[in-house]
Amino acid sequence: MEKITKEKVEAFIPKRKRDSYKGTYGRVLFVGGNQNMGGAIMLSASAGLHSGAGLVTVATHSSNQAALHTRLPEAMFLPMEDLNQLEEKIDSMDVIVVGPGLGRDTLALNVLQTVYQTAGKDQLVLVDGDAIYLHVNEKLPETEASLIFTPHLGEWRTMTGLPLDEQYLETNQEKVKELNAVVVLKKSRTEVYYEEEVWQNTTGNPAMATGGMGDTLAGMIGGFVAQFDDNKKAVLSAVYLHSYIGDELAKTQYVTLPSHIIEKIPFTMKEFTKTAGKLSFI
Template sequence: MQPITAEIVSRTIIKRPADSHKGNYGRVMLIGGNQNFGGAIIMAATAATYSGAGLVTVATDPSNFTSLHARLPEAMVIDYHQTDTLLNMLTEMDVIIIGPGLGTDTIANQLLTAVIAATHAPQRLVIDGSALTLLAQQPRSLPATDIVVTPHQMEWQRLSGIAIKDQTPTANHDAQKRLGVTAVVKAHRTTVYTDERVWFNPGGTPAMATGGMGDTLAGMIGGFVGQFDDFTEAILSAVYLHSAIADDLAATRYVVLPHQISTRIPTYMHRFSQIERPS
């Protein structure tokens, strides 16, 4: 295993050109947030927006519209029950994030099936939360494009078939290759599995043990892969920065909340973008 390093982050997050516009930094759609779990999709969308995504659209249950607009006026919103509208908009997206707060009912399962069928290269797909449980319950062919799954250990058990006690780097790597995705397996020391190698994240703190932390990471990953070309290094950078911010916050507080991480993402990205690189 190799550690994710600050050097990877500094070579990923670079200064933006002067002639930038929002279309340069990714059109991201997040799909999730049923009537009970609206907070999950709001936290994921917040992280994607604060991570620099150019345009963010949230497809969610209408019960979340007011809260989302109040929390994140930068995001557009659509009713995820209007499948035709959702799929029409999906064709214009660079990144799709599905799963935060989605639930596992019939509507959620139908949405996942439709989104997987409609996604195509070069779009990038982030599968998180409830969508991982649905995928484990009903395996389906995934599109031939860049895909990252972001399970915690129990979700990984369901998806990979490997019991938590047997989740060794070798076993996990074999399962990742079999699934044909990049896997971010969240734990005390999160590991990232690509076809070429296994990476471990050196950061992380018990202060992060609170609901919504994974939703925030999924949003960060979506925001990063929408604007940085190297898919693997964008994922690694999001994983590293997510915990690095939390580690710094935990120096002065007992619990770190997900939205506290999101509000600091632009500052940390700016810091890394200022690092001088060899010419």
């Protein structure tokens, strides 16, 4: 098992190109947030934007529209209930993050079915939160898209049937192979199962144990894969930076809110490119 370290992540984060524009940094669609959990998808989308995604659209329940526009004017809105609009939008996206606060009802299932059916082989779908639950418990069409799952230990138990005390590296690897996907197994030292490789995070702390923290990580991963050339480097960097920021904040904060992490993402990315205090592009 390889460790994700600061030195590696410093080398992974790309410098922005002088001749670039928002389209260069990816189009990301965030899908989730029912009437009770709009905050989950807003945190996720906010994390994606603060991570550098060029264009962010949020497909969420209509009741969340005003809150989304108030909290995150940079994001575009799409009513999640309109499956035709959702299908049309998916076509032009690079990355789709689905699941935070999605719920588990019929609408949620229809939304996830639409995402799986519509996403193509050049697209990447990150499956988190309630979308993991639905993936395991409901009948869904095969998708052509590449998949990243981001389960916490409870969700991984649901996905694999493995009780916590049987979740060894080897048993996990077998399950990952069956899934044919990348798995980010979230815990105090998060593990990334990427093809044959397993990476272990070296940052993170219990001040981060706050609702919405995983939604935030999903958004960071979505934002990073949309703009990095290499998906593996993107996933590893997001996992590391999310918890690195958590560790920095925990030096002065007893508890860390997801929105505190989100605010720090652009500053920490700048620090990691070792160009702090300079306007440095390539």
